[in-house]
Amino acid sequence: MRVTKDLCISTLLIALCVTGFAATDYIRQPSYASISARLWPRITLALLLGIVLIYFIQSIARSLNPAEAATAKPSELRLWHQHGNAFLTFALFFAFLLLLPVLGMLLDGIAFVFILQAVLGESGGRATIRHALVAIVTVGAMWALFTYWLGVIMPTGMIINLD
Amino acid sequence: MIDHILAAVAAIASIKTLALMVAGVLAGLIAGAIPGFTITMAIVLTLPFTFGMSPIQGLATMIGVFVGGLSGGLMSAILTGIPGTPSSIATTFDGNPMARRGEAGLALGIGIWASFVGGIISSIILVTLAPQLSKIGLEFGPWSYFSLIVFALTIAASLAGERLVKGLIAGALGLFLATVGEDPVNGVARFTFGFGPLEQGFAFLPVLVGLFAFSQLLNDIRDRERARQPLALGSDALVRVEHRAAIKALARSWANTLRSSLIGVFVGVLPAAGSSISNFLSYDQAKKASRHPERFGTGIPDGIIASEAANNATAGGALVTMMALGIPGDIVTAVMLGALMVHNVAPSPTFITSQPVLAYSIFLAYFVANFLMLACQALSLRLFLHVTKVPMYILASVILFYTAIGVFALNNTTYDIWTLFGFGVLGYLMGEFGFPLAPMILGVILGKIAEVNLGRALSINPNWTPFLTHPWSLLFLILSVFSLLFPWYQGNQGKALWARLFIPLLCFSTAVPLFMMDSWVRTALGVVLCVAGLYIMSRKVWGAEPSRTEA
Numbered sequence: 004m005r006v007t008k009d010l011c012i013s014t015l016l017i018a019l020c021v022t023g024f025a026a027t028d029y030i031r032q033p034s035y036a037s038i039s040a041r042l043w044p045r046i047t048l049a050l051l052l053g054i055v056l057i058y059f060i061q062s063i064a065r066s067l068n069p070a071e072a073a074t075a076k077p078s079e080l081r082l083w084h085q086h087g088n089a090f091l092t093f094a095l096f097f098a099f100l101l102l103l104p105v106l107g108m109l110l111d112g113i114a115f116v117f118i119l120q121a122v123l124g125e126s127g128g129r130a131t132i133r134h135a136l137v138a139i140v141t142v143g144a145m146w147a148l149f150t151y152w153l154g155v156i157m158p159t160g161m162i163i164n165l166d
Numbered sequence: 167m168i169d170h171i172l173a174a175v176a177a178i179a180s181i182k183t184l185a186l187m188v189a190g191v192l193a194g195l196i197a198g199a200i201p202g203f204t205i206t207m208a209i210v211l212t213l214p215f216t217f218g219m220s221p222i223q224g225l226a227t228m229i230g231v232f233v234g235g236l237s238g239g240l241m242s243a244i245l246t247g248i249p250g251t252p253s254s255i256a257t258t259f260d261g262n263p264m265a266r267r268g269e270a271g272l273a274l275g276i277g278i279w280a281s282f283v284g285g286i287i288s289s290i291i292l293v294t295l296a297p298q299l300s301k302i303g304l305e306f307g308p309w310s311y312f313s314l315i316v317f318a319l320t321i322a323a324s325l326a327g328e329r330l331v332k333g334l335i336a337g338a339l340g341l342f343l344a345t346v347g348e349d350p351v352n353g354v355a356r357f358t359f360g361f362g363p364l365e366q367g368f369a370f371l372p373v374l375v376g377l378f379a380f381s382q383l384l385n386d387i388r389d390r391e392r393a394r395q396p397l398a399l400g401s402d403a404l405v406r407v408e409h410r411a412a413i414k415a416l417a418r419s420w421a422n423t424l425r426s427s428l429i430g431v432f433v434g435v436l437p438a439a440g441s442s443i444s445n446f447l448s449y450d451q452a453k454k455a456s457r458h459p460e461r462f463g464t465g466i467p468d469g470i471i472a473s474e475a476a477n478n479a480t481a482g483g484a485l486v487t488m489m490a491l492g493i494p495g496d497i498v499t500a501v502m503l504g505a506l507m508v509h510n511v512a513p514s515p516t517f518i519t520s521q522p523v524l525a526y527s528i529f530l531a532y533f534v535a536n537f538l539m540l541a542c543q544a545l546s547l548r549l550f551l552h553v554t555k556v557p558m559y560i561l562a563s564v565i566l567f568y569t570a571i572g573v574f575a576l577n578n579t580t581y582d583i584w585t586l587f588g589f590g591v592l593g594y595l596m597g598e599f600g601f602p603l604a605p606m607i608l609g610v611i612l613g614k615i616a617e618v619n620l621g622r623a624l625s626i627n628p629n630w631t632p633f634l635t636h637p638w639s640l641l642f643l644i645l646s647v648f649s650l651l652f653p654w655y656q657g658n659q660g661k662a663l664w665a666r667l668f669i670p671l672l673c674f675s676t677a678v679p680l681f682m683m684d685s686w687v688r689t690a691l692g693v694v695l696c697v698a699g700l701y702i703m704s705r706k707v708w709g710a711e712p713s714r715t716e717a
Contacts, residue, residue, distance in 0.1 A: 012599055016335065023342065023357070031354050037625045040354040043617040044345040051338035058331050088393060089384045089594060096566065096587055103580055108571065116563045123393055123559040134560075141564045145571055153218045155575045 009062035013055055020052040091122050107160025112142040167522075174526035177222045178534060186223055187230040187531065191538045194234020195546035196553055198251050199242045200561075205235030205251050207379040209501045211565070213371060213508065214572035221509040221524060226531035228505055232498055233285060233535035234542070236441060236478045240277035241550055244470075245270060253441035253477040256449040260462065260469025267465055275412025276467045277474045278543050280423060283416065284475035285536035287427040288434070288482025292489075293529045295435075296518060299490035303515030306491075308622035309632045313642035315616040318493055320646040321436060322605040330653045332601045340609020341616065343368060350614050351621040363581045368589070370504040372573040372582045373610050376589025377596075377603050379569055383562045384594050393559040407544060415467040422452050422468050423475050430476035434483020441477035441498075448476035478536070485532060488513055489525060492615070497604050500611050508576070641679040648672050666706040673699030 027041045027048070083090075099115040106114065117138035124130060149155040177183065190212065197208035212231045216224030239254030244261035257277060264273035306314070319341075323333035346357045347367020358364040387393035416423055426448035433444035452472035453462045462469050484499040492513040494500035506513055511524060518525040553561075573582045593603055623632065633639050651668070658665035673695045680692035 008599060016339075026357055026359070030349075030356050033352050033354055036352045036354075038351065038621050040349040040352045040356065042624075043349075043620060044342065044356060046620075047338060047341040047345060047613070051335065051342055054331060054334045054338055058335060061331065086388065086598075088387050088390060092384055092387070092566070093587075093591060093594075096570075096590070099570070100580070100583055100587060103583070108574070112567050112571065116567050119563040119566070120560060123387055123390075123563065124557060125394060137560055137564065142567060145568055149214075149571055149575055153215070153575060156578060157571075157574070158580065 005066045007062060007066045009058070010066055013059035013062050016055040017052070017059060020048050020055060023048045024052075088123055092119065095119050095122065103158050103160075105161050108157040109142065109146045110160060111158075112146065113138045116142055170522035170526050171530075173523045174530045177523065177527050178226060178530045183223050183226050184534075184538075186219070186227040187535060188538055188542065190227040190230025191234035191535055191542050192546055192549070194231035194236075195238035195241070195539070195542060196234075196549055197231070198235035198238025198254075199546070199550045200553060204378070204382065205232060205239075205253070205498050206374075206501055207382060208235050209498060209505075210371070210375050210379055211568060211572060213501070213505050214575045216505065217508065217575060221506070221511055222527045222531075224509055225502070225505065225524075225528055226535075228502060229528065229531045230535045230538065232481055232502070233478070233532065233539050234546075235498075236285075236481055237278065237281040237474075237539045237543070238546065238550075239477070240281065240470075240474055241274070241547060244273045244277060251441075253445050253480070254473065256445040256473035257470055259449065259473075260465050260467070263463070263465030264467075264470070269465070271406045271408040272411050272415070272467075273465075273470060274543075274547075275408045276415050276470045278407065278540065279409070279412045279416050280426075280471040280474035281478040282536055282540050283423055284427040284430055284478035285481065285539070286533070287424070287475075288431045288479035289529070289533040289536060291431050292482040292486050292532060296486045296489045296525075296529070299486060300515045300518045303491045306515065306638055307632075307636055308619040308626070309636045310638035310642065311619040312616055312623060313633060313639040313646070314491065314493055315612045315619070317642040317646045317649065318612060319605060319608055320649045322608045323602075324649045324652050329600055329602060330650070332599075333605045334650075336596065336601045336603065337605035337609045340606035340611075341613040342609075343373075343606075344610050344613025345617070350618050363579075366581075368585050368610070369573075369576060369582055370507070370611060371576050372585035373589050374501060374504065374607060375569050375573055376586040376591075377593035377607055380566070380586060380590030381593030381597055381603070383566060384590070385597060387559050387562045393562070394557055407547070416471060419468050419471050422455070422471050425455070426452060426472045426475040427479040430479025431483035431486075433476070434480035435486050436483075441480040444476040444480040445473040448472045482532060485528065489517060489528065491515060492517065494608070494611065497607060500608060504611065637679040637682040640682070641676060644675045644679065648675070663707070667703065670699040670703035670706070673702070 024045070027044050030041045030044070032039060032041070095115060095118060099111055102114075103111050105111075117134055120134040120137065121131065124134065146157060150157055178187075193212065194205065194208050197211075198205055208231050209228050212228055216227055219227065235251060236253055239249055239251035240257050240261065243249045243254040243257040244265050247258050247262035247265075249255045249258050261273045261277060264270065319337045320334075323337050324330060344367075347355070347365055349356055355365045429448040429451060430441070430444045433447060434441070449462075449469060449472045452468055453459045456462065456468060458466075481498070484494070485502075488494050488499040488503055490513075492503070492515070494503045503513065511517075511521065569586060570583050573586045574580065576582055596603060596606070633643065648668075655665050655668045660666070677692035677695040677699070680688045680695065683689070
């Protein structure tokens with residue numbers, strides 16, 4: 004039997020359901036409640052668990068089938084090639100979120116858009132200038148629109164209080 | 167009623183509202199035209215701009231985006247062969263071959279006018295059907311509402327076809343995620359694990375943007391080469407839309423136009439089924455009804471008419487369900503439902519009677535948006551040609567930032583951006599592992615509504631039997647079972663005996679709750695269903711019509 008992606012996901016989902024069920028015990032039961040606050044979460048978890056078990060059985064059946072197992076070969080070597088841009092984008096977005104309280108929405112946004120373009124796009128002098136201009140103009144315009152037109156108070160940042 | 171309509175006309179006819187609608191239609195046309203930028207994404211990105219507007223202006227703007235987006239998909243479908251949105255996939259079958267033959271102007275004209283006619287037909291149906299459907303909705307108790315939500319989720323899952331189990335998991339996961347935070351019935355915190363911000367749960371907008379827009383953008387830029395390329399059309403020459411010839415072609419195919427529009431409305435009315443299905447369904451029906459089915463796919467006007475009339479008509483049908491019952495007709499109206507909630511408006515069967523001006527403004531906005539779409543097509547075609555020159559990675563970088571600023575504006579909290587990020591990762595992973603996203607989004611949106619109705623139902627009667635004894639509830643539960651079995655039925659159609667009995671059984675089963683209803687019209691409808699079931703059974707089971715395999 005091969006360990007397939009489906010088998011891993013179904014196992015993870017079963018673990019999620021079990022954890023969820025355990026966590027429902029910690030939901031407070033108010034004295035005034037006409038129906039239990041645990042009822043609906045338990046119904047959804049039972050439903051989820053039931054379907055996940057079907058998925059789990061299907062995954063085992065597939066992993067035991069040599070024909071299907073052969074076609075479902077993993078492509079770990081191509082993992083970076085296939086998902087590299089997505090990983091980089093997630094990492095940069097994560098950094099953007101971490102730095103938001105420090106840099107504020109305007110500076111952090113400009114930095115994020117500029118670096119993301121530099122990472123995903125072309126390199127070179129002209130491209131860098133273009134990326135910088137796109138970042139400053141689009142983020143600046145969006146920030147101004149939300150701040151002055153829609154009256155949204157954006158995170159100001161700690162280092163340079165440009166906002 | 168006349169007073170309400172006049173008040174709605176006054177609200178929509180203001181310069182500001184019309185200007186916002188024009189902007190919305192243009193934005194929708196451009197977004198719909200860009201492959202990878204779905205209508206859902208366009209509406210989601212528009213939503214933050216509407217926070218500062220009145221509900222009527224905000225909804226009119228988003229309806230503009232909706233109608234524009236449905237029509238925008240045809241531009242890239244015809245000119246590049248790449249559908250701008252899933253709702254225009256069938257348009258590529260005949261639109262692109264026509265463009266390659268040098269008839270791009272005629273193909274565009276046919277697409278534009280078919281979209282317009284489909285939209286107008288469905289807006290007429292919307293105005294007439296929605297108030298009637300809402301009257302039926304008033305008969306629903308919490309049992310029927312709960313069952314209707316179950317039905318919507320099973321349809322969304324069954325649309326995943328072979329991935330039915332994954333679709334069901336996605337739907338159930340969405341329901342579970344909707345339970346995180348404060349319980350809507352008792353106000354008790356759930357699944358917070360001591361983390362304070364989780365008490366507010368997951369706001370609808372960050373979840374939606376994360377699951378759909380964020381993950382979709384990442385898919386668009388996943389390939390390094392593709393991310394760096396602009397959406398080149400191959401030619402910068404501006405195509406001239408041939409309106410007169412297109413209208414003549416449409417007039418010649420009036421039956422196809424009408425049939426496709428009605429199919430579009432019907433699919434739209436079904437909870438959770440949208441224009442991505444209706445365009446295929448109507449294309450298939452147009453092909454079957456044609457005297458020359460072999461010419462479909464070679465570049466004929468009928469193919470474009472079928473797809474475009476149906477996908478625009480679906481919008482009206484989806485709005486009917488949303489306005490009358492408070493249940494989204496498709497994923498786009500699910501966003502609209504969320505937008506209404508942001509504006510403190512909750513659609514339900516009483517919505518049209520309790521907020522008639524807003525309801526009629528939505529009807530009117532949908533009607534007007536179709537005219538604006540027609541007027542804005544030429545301008546949007548020019549803008550589309552410019553946008554196609556921008557590399558995908560630049561568009562994606564800017565839009566990713568915009569999603570962050572947009573969801574922040576919802577509650578002025580960075581917690582929502584973290585939610586966006588978390589659901590972005592989840593959406594990307596789900597897409598990679600073959601889980602459909604639509605059932606999950608419906609689960610998140612409908613989860614709280616389902617819980618509230620279940621709570622009401624059990625408070626009134628702690629027994630579960632009313633779910634089976636209330637006719638509407640029973641009807642929806644029967645339909646849920648059949649919609650779950652539908653993918654298997656499709657796979658075994660004409661082969662297994664049970665598959666041949668599927669449609670007759672559906673007819674007999676749905677007739678039961680109709681007989682339980684206190685109305686002679688519904689009893690008569692039940693009799694018609696039984697007769698239809700017997701007729702189909704006589705042909706399919708008792709051998710009058712040989713099955714496919716036997717043939």
